[in-house]
Amino acid sequence: MSNQGNDMKRNHRELGQQLELFMSMEEAPGMPFFLPKGMVIRNQLENLWKEKHQKAGYQEIKTPIMMKQHLWEQSGHWDHYHENMYFSNIDEQNYAIKPMSCPGAVLLYNSKRRSYRELPIRYAELGLVHRHELSGSLNGLLRVRSFTQDDAHIFAREDQVKDEIKHVLELVDEIYSLFGFSYKVELSTRPEKYMGVLEKWNKAEASLQQVLEEKGIDYSLNEGDGAFYGPKIDFHILDSLGRSWQCGTIQLDFQFPEKFGCAYIGDDNKPQQPIMIHRAIYGSIERFMAILIEHFDGSFPLWLAPIQVSILPIAQAHIDYSYQVKAELEKVGFRVEVDDRNEKIGLKIREAEKQKVPFMMVVGQKEMENHSVALRKHKEGNLGDKSLDDAIHFLQSDM
């Protein structure tokens, strides 16, 4: 019973509406609209992702969301994924809207001659993809028809694959830890219907297994559950309600490079085929946001909160000072709002609590004279009077 109560309270669609994060509208079923506060969270997630990937040696790319039909025939999506795709026709040519970003990354890889010295090439893309889902299955940000995959495609030599997998495992761990998520790891091996050579499969599975063991990562084996083009490692994060969500994935692929004739010139001057690694960490930005909203029950950590500080003047006479405080906080990078309505302070505090703003600063006559604020923390209440400088330091140490 209490579980059900929790789930109701933590429904991300209701929280999304209450906190003004995103909306679903009948004008575009399954394609969410993001409100300004939702965009703050989204941008924080994307900026964090960009920063971490840049440090980890990835190069960011952006490929078109719509490309000609023949590309999708070549990639196999036309045969295997047709029912989930959207199509268009421009200048009497057939196009498809991308359900995945892989072919675009391959076109860029193939756009010039590659040498063994250039590898690994790590292309990262926040790719907007569209996949048709039945209207009955759509659910807020969890199940949508358009979403942004935090994709990356790594083109590597066979002798580099183990190290690349290791680096991805480290990056996944680094990013999940920032949200306080623990996670489970699953290794999925060759399915009954597979493409390619058995020997390559065995080698790839062995190298994934070796890396997991060398890093001392506990994992479960999911025999026969790999993709038809290669084995994979999946990551299931555990949220604060004890639920598990598959988010990240690392997939080895020998088929794509084959289909698209990817090559590099080896140290023997002969063309070789690279191995392609597809990987995602959030999975989908939209879905990850839904999980975060429920995981935190809308009370986001300070760095992620859309509004970090709400300044609450006690009376109209304190409004000017409130805006001064706001300007000083913004100068050091905080996202701040002033509740300058002519309402009782008790009501303003209650509403800021309802909006789950991490910190409140109540200001009245005394605070104005002392250049101070009465600091309050969401759910914890009054933290006492602090000079504005001290309050700023306090917030900075909470980040």
Ligand SMILES: [Zn+2]
């Ligand atoms: Zn891919």
